[in-house]
Amino acid sequence: MARAAEADDSGRPGYARLDPQARARDHMAAACQLTCWHAGRLVMAGVQIHTRLPRMLSMVGRGLVPEQLAIDIACRLAQVPDGIVSDVEDAVMARVGHDLDGGDRPSRSAVDAMIDRAVERLDPGAAQDAVDAAAESRTVRFRPGRGGMASMWATLPIGDAEMLRRRIETDAAAAAADGVPRPMDQLRADALSALAVYSPAGPAEVVDGIELGQVQVGADLPRPTVGNAAAAGGQAIRISVIAAAARGLPDRVEFVTGAYTSFDWLCQELLEGDDARVRFEIIDPAPGALDAPERALRYVISPALAERIRLRDGTCRHPGCSVDARDCDIDHVIAFDRASPELGGPTLEWNLVCLCRKHHREKTFGTNSYRPGPLGELIITTDTGHQHRTRPKGPLARAREGIQEQVDIILADRLFSPDGYLTNPPGTDRHDRPA
Structure with a gap:
């Protein structure tokens, strides 16, 4: 009876309907x-x-x-x-x-x-609902490959993924420091595989001749929080606050190292951690805020300026490339002239971009010409005359766009009345002008 009651206009019961x-x-x-x-x-x-x-x-x-x-x-x-x-x-x-x-x-x-x-x-509200729904789709999948290898895909909440990434990076860096002669990609894979040799406390288990360690979760191991993961790696969690209050916007909180879901979530993780350190950095979004005349004629880019360029660009700036900025080189768009620095491209924000190693080599040894813009734009002209333009997409660039959008809204409110007409059309006298 219940199914019959769900019948549609065609008279079919609910269980007999087909999605078009x-x-x-x-x-x-x-x-x-x-x-x-x-x-x-x-x-x-x-x-x-x-x-x-x-x-x-x-x-x-x-x-x-x-x-x-x-x-x-x-x-x-x-x-x-x-x-x-x-x-x-x-x-x-x-x-x-x-x-x-x-x-x-x-x-x-x-x-x-x-x-x-x-x-x-x-x-x-809809954005939070989407986050909650996405958490229900977390999964890990394995697929056999060729040559005795297999592939693994994982979809995890960003906080869990960050903790796993930190653990793998820390173990791989420790192995490299010990002199293990393997590339970092292989060391990361080895660090991930090594996580499988731990099991909850109980009788020792032997798999393929390997005796799995006995670990009491909650006693021998700390709770897997971001704070503990950061402390294990000896790094402070760096939180960058992009200063925007002076321009009528709330300050934007951006996380330079790693990725997190929200500031509140991070605070909770840090409170539950054992020994985590946090370093806040205030970043001025004004273009060229870190430019210094005494460093403009030096080839070496200061760490603070390099971090600012990465925060501005977000990814490699070559069209279609999505390599993360932290894995890119910082390159002078107009080449730096080592013989006569005053004649070459200066080490200033407008002349620096992120390029992955492949596209850095393409710029250095290829035939395209590259031209910078004042706010980080990169214009590439090929030898066939085609022109391509990319713009920065990092958190600093997004903050600048938000500030400019707010300025435009304020300007529009001043120019237009609520009914859509100009408040002071050309050729009219302003009645509020002082005598």
Whole structure:
């Protein structure tokens, strides 16, 4: 009776209904010889673009967005609530269109970050719901590979992933310091594998001739907090606060080393840790705040300025490259002239960018020309005359954009009345002007 009561307009009971998108997916998978996952994304993107995303539909129709990028954005926007999807679409597509116009195609992770920031700004409650829902999708998977190897994928809460990363990096660095003659990638893999030789207290277990250690979780081992992980590595957790209060915005808290979910979460982890140290750093977002005339003609970049460039850029600045800034070189866009420093590119913020080693070599030994912009823009002109432009996407760059957006809002409020008219059109007298 309950199932019969769920019957739709066609008279079918609930258990007999078929999802139209699922049916379309299955037909496309069979007709086009696609996997169900690929076909499902195509169907979802088509439905989203034609029913919920008019701005994207227009841009796709004019050929302004590559097909795969449009599919990625549409599938990601499918998770955005109806009440804010229009505003989120406007913000994301404006930024994507701006990047594409400059020859910089955003990566899938960059698109996810854009959408997450827009949702958080427009509906903080929905953003928190998305975080809670994502935590339910945590998983670890293994897949046999070739040559006696296997691959492992893990989707973890960012706090747990950070603790695991710190543990692996600490063990790998210790092995390297002991003189183990292996590359760091292999040492990290060995450190991860070594975690398997510990087991809860009980009878010793022997696996492949290896006697697993007996460890009482909660007694022999401290609680796995970020504080304990940082203390074990002998490092302070560095928290950067981007000063914005003077410009009408709350200060932004950014974490230079590692990644965390929220400031409150970090505080709780530190309070429960045994011996953790925290170092706060105030960062002035003004361009060139750390530039010094006495260092402009020196080739070596100071550690503070290098950290600032990484915080500004976020990733390698070559179009399409997503290598993290902390794994990149800091390069002079206009080459530094060692023989005559006053004639070469100065060591100043506007002339420095992050480039991964591969693209650093491409810049040094290739035939492209590179030109910097005042706020960290990088313009690359190929030998065929094509021009590509990238902009920094790190937390410092985002803070600058937020400050500028606030300034623009204040300016618009002064220029326009609530009904949309200019408050002081050209050619009119101001009645509030002092005599």
